Amino acid sequence: MNLAAALVRPELVCPAGTPAALRTAVEAGADAVYCGFRDETNARNFPGLNFSPQELTDSIRFAHDHGSKVLVAINTFPRAGAERLWQEAVAKAEGAGADAVILADLGLVAHAAAKHPKLRLHLSVQAAASNPDVIRFWAETFGIRRVVLPRVLSVPEIAAINAEIPCETEVFVFGGLCVMAEGRCSLSSHATGKSPNMNGVCSPPSHVLYKEEGEDLVAKLGGFTIDRTPKGVAAPYPTLCKGRFTAGDYAGHVFEDPVSLDAAQLIPPLIDAGVTAFKIEGRQRSRAYTQAVVAAFRKAIDDHMAGRPIAADMTRRLAEGQSTTAGAYKKTWR
Amino acid sequence: MTNPSLVLGPVLYNWPVDTWADFLARVADEVDVDRVHVGEVVCSKREPFFADRLPEVIERLQRGGKTVVVDTLALVTVKRERQLVADLATIEGVEIEINDLTPLATLEAERRFAVSPLVNVYNEGTLGWLAARGAWSVCLPPELPLASVRELAREGARLGVETQVFAFGRLPLAISGRCYHARIHGLAKDSCRYVCAEDPDGLEVDTLDGEAFLAINGVQTMSQDCATVIDEIDALMDAGVSSFRLSPQTGDMKAVAAAFRDRLAGRIDGKEALARLAGADLKVPLGPSMMSRAWTPANAGGA
Numbered sequence: 232m233n234l235a236a237a238l239v240r241p242e243l244v245c246p247a248g249t250p251a252a253l254r255t256a257v258e259a260g261a262d263a264v265y266c267g268f269r270d271e272t273n274a275r276n277f278p279g280l281n282f283s284p285q286e287l288t289d290s291i292r293f294a295h296d297h298g299s300k301v302l303v304a305i306n307t308f309p310r311a312g313a314e315r316l317w318q319e320a321v322a323k324a325e326g327a328g329a330d331a332v333i334l335a336d337l338g339l340v341a342h343a344a345a346k347h348p349k350l351r352l353h354l355s356v357q358a359a360a361s362n363p364d365v366i367r368f369w370a371e372t373f374g375i376r377r378v379v380l381p382r383v384l385s386v387p388e389i390a391a392i393n394a395e396i397p398c399e400t401e402v403f404v405f406g407g408l409c410v411m412a413e414g415r416c417s418l419s420s421h422a423t424g425k426s427p428n429m430n431g432v433c434s435p436p437s438h439v440l441y442k443e444e445g446e447d448l449v450a451k452l453g454g455f456t457i458d459r460t461p462k463g464v465a466a467p468y469p470t471l472c473k474g475r476f477t478a479g480d481y482a483g484h485v486f487e488d489p490v491s492l493d494a495a496q497l498i499p500p501l502i503d504a505g506v507t508a509f510k511i512e513g514r515q516r517s518r519a520y521t522q523a524v525v526a527a528f529r530k531a532i533d534d535h536m537a538g539r540p541i542a543a544d545m546t547r548r549l550a551e552g553q554s555t556t557a558g559a560y561k562k563t564w565r
Numbered sequence: 566m567t568n569p570s571l572v573l574g575p576v577l578y579n580w581p582v583d584t585w586a587d588f589l590a591r592v593a594d595e596v597d598v599d600r601v602h603v604g605e606v607v608c609s610k611r612e613p614f615f616a617d618r619l620p621e622v623i624e625r626l627q628r629g630g631k632t633v634v635v636d637t638l639a640l641v642t643v644k645r646e647r648q649l650v651a652d653l654a655t656i657e658g659v660e661i662e663i664n665d666l667t668p669l670a671t672l673e674a675e676r677r678f679a680v681s682p683l684v685n686v687y688n689e690g691t692l693g694w695l696a697a698r699g700a701w702s703v704c705l706p707p708e709l710p711l712a713s714v715r716e717l718a719r720e721g722a723r724l725g726v727e728t729q730v731f732a733f734g735r736l737p738l739a740i741s742g743r744c745y746h747a748r749i750h751g752l753a754k755d756s757c758r759y760v761c762a763e764d765p766d767g768l769e770v771d772t773l774d775g776e777a778f779l780a781i782n783g784v785q786t787m788s789q790d791c792a793t794v795i796d797e798i799d800a801l802m803d804a805g806v807s808s809f810r811l812s813p814q815t816g817d818m819k820a821v822a823a824a825f826r827d828r829l830a831g832r833i834d835g836k837e838a839l840a841r842l843a844g845a846d847l848k849v850p851l852g853p854s855m856m857s858r859a860w861t862p863a864n865a866g867g868a
Contacts, residue, residue: 308687311709311716337666338690362641364650364670383742388642411786412640414685416739418779420708421788421855428708429687449774456772478770478781481749485770485781486741565743565754 242508243532244302244401245525248280248515253290255518260529263300265333266290266514272320273304274357275514276431288327300330306355307431308336318342325350333379335414344373353377356403357414357428363395370398377401379510381412382492385562386500393505402501405524405546406512408492408558410472418471423453434470441466493555495531495546502535524549569802569829571822572729574812575602575636577737578782579762582614588813589622593629596819597826598811601626604636604653606664606683608783609646610757623659632660639664639683639740640784669698677701682731683740687713689720702727704810707736707792707855711804718805727808730801733821734812735767735780735849736788745781765815766849777850790852795842796835797854798828816847
């Protein structure tokens with residue numbers, strides 16, 4: 232580790248699907264919590280999740296009282312003819328005292344920069360800003376202060392980006408793993424007619440069907456078979472890009488195995504690569520999960536900052552039986 | 566209203582360079598389209614094979630009376646890719662089409678540009694910002710519903726920006742850092758042996774039940790259906806769409822373009838146009854656009 236990096240304490244950014252989960256994350260050691268409004272303005276628009284404006288105001292007060300920040304994700308792409316809903320979400324977030332908003336849409340970023348000059352702007356992973364040129368474009372044109380990097384980059388590439396840009400970077404270290412460049416994938420739209428970019432849902436439960444066929448349990452999405460398991464074997468949730476298909480002579484997981492991201496061991500090189508913040512995916516997960524994952528990553532970062540190694544098995548059991556991967560951070564993943 | 570324009574998109578697949586050059590020479594001489602796109606969109610590893618031939622192909626197309634548009638890469642990460650994008654933005658005598666926002670970092674303020682369907686233009690705010698920056702044509706993302714197309718076409722007309730839709734071809738659905746062609750052949754992307762060249766229309770991905778679903782093209786994922794809006798032309802023109810993009814597939818693209826031209830001019834109806842496409846020697850199955858797919862029973866909510 233170099234000396235300059237040793238002085239910088241990275242920020243742990245944690246998910247909250249509900250006010251209760253936000254309190255849990257704050258108490259478990261989150262430096263910042265991200266959340267969204269209960270509508271199509273955010274990319275985790277699932278029933279029973281997210282915040283009303285009043286809940287957000289109360290939650291931000293709680294977080295600030297405990298020394299944590301709140302980042303509000305307004306990171307779907309506004310629907311033509313209805314941009315006002317997204318613009319109002321930005322105004323409500325600022326009014327509630329949010330420390331930053333996380334945006335993806337060019338038009339909405341331009342609006343926020345013009346109308347809310349004091350509001351700190353983060354660029355969502357959904358904007359898939361994947362190189363120093365485009366990041367400089369966002370930072371210099373709109374005053375973006377932090378970019379959440381798409382999950383297509385290796386650690387050396389992240390270091391190269393940080394050496395050239397005038398703003399902070401945030402990277403995912405744990406949870407669900409998009410294998411496509413985020414915000415640039417309509418696979419789920421193709422199968423279900425519901426768009427991740429517009430409706431904030433990917434492989435939505437409303438379009439999932441489990442069906443017994445002979446000795447098999449078939450998991451379908453929008454009518455398409457995504458996986459097939461023998462009865463009695465736990466059937467995976469039919470997330471489209473983790474399904475099994477055939478292509479030429481190949482049969483299996485064409486896009487990605489049913490793995491989730493765990494980059495806990497890469498925290499030291501990512502700090503050396505100049506990353507400011509580490510993000511945990513999973514606003515749709517339970518409070519118990521949030522508590523366990525946030526606490527584990529709090530300890531991982533604190534151990535590293537204190538010069539102790541990050542325990543190898545600390546986060547593995549949190550993946551709930553799933554295999555994990557370091558994803559694109561290791562170049563061989565590609 | 567002026568006549569709608571017919572545009573041939575960039576070849577998205579890894580065709581042998583001679584096949585590619587011969588195809589575009591035929592386009593220059595015989596295919597009735599107003600504009601032709603060239604340039605590698607999907608994978609920077611393919612680009613060196615085409616770079617030397619690009620000037621002659623551009624010249625040939627221009628001599629054939631076509632407006633030439635050069636496309637930039639869709640996913641730009643490493644230095645060589647950034648340099649490629651910056652270099653393309655300086656080519657004189659052609660139009661530029663951006664496939665992500667990276668070129669805006671280097672494109673001169675007075676240089677106008679087209680916007681590809683891989684750029685997220687979902688609303689008037691984004692369209693307006695791009696128009697002010699120099700966008701003169703926007704091909705909308707294929708997943709947009711007709712109501713959004715109508716709103717954007719209206720705003721485009723007000724701003725003087727052409728509204729284009731993806732009218733024919735396997736739909737570009739996703740782009741990734743990972744190469745799926747390499748993956749299913751047990752190879753790494755960095756030593757891929759260019760296996761994507763084995764599949765000039767991409768490689769079909771079927772469900773375990775044998776149902777047609779997707780196709781892979783290196784780092785790109787596409788629809789398996791060759792989606793077409795040829796039987797939805799009236800609704801799209803009524804919505805204000807003024808340009809239609811045909812994405813090259815193997816088969817008789819001259820016949821495809823002719824069918825579209827006749828349909829746009831009202832010389833044939835949608836049914837006859839579909840029949841003409843069906844006879845165009847395509848190697849991929851024809852299918853409906855995403856716009857109309859969104860209303861199939863399985864997708865109407867609660868499969």
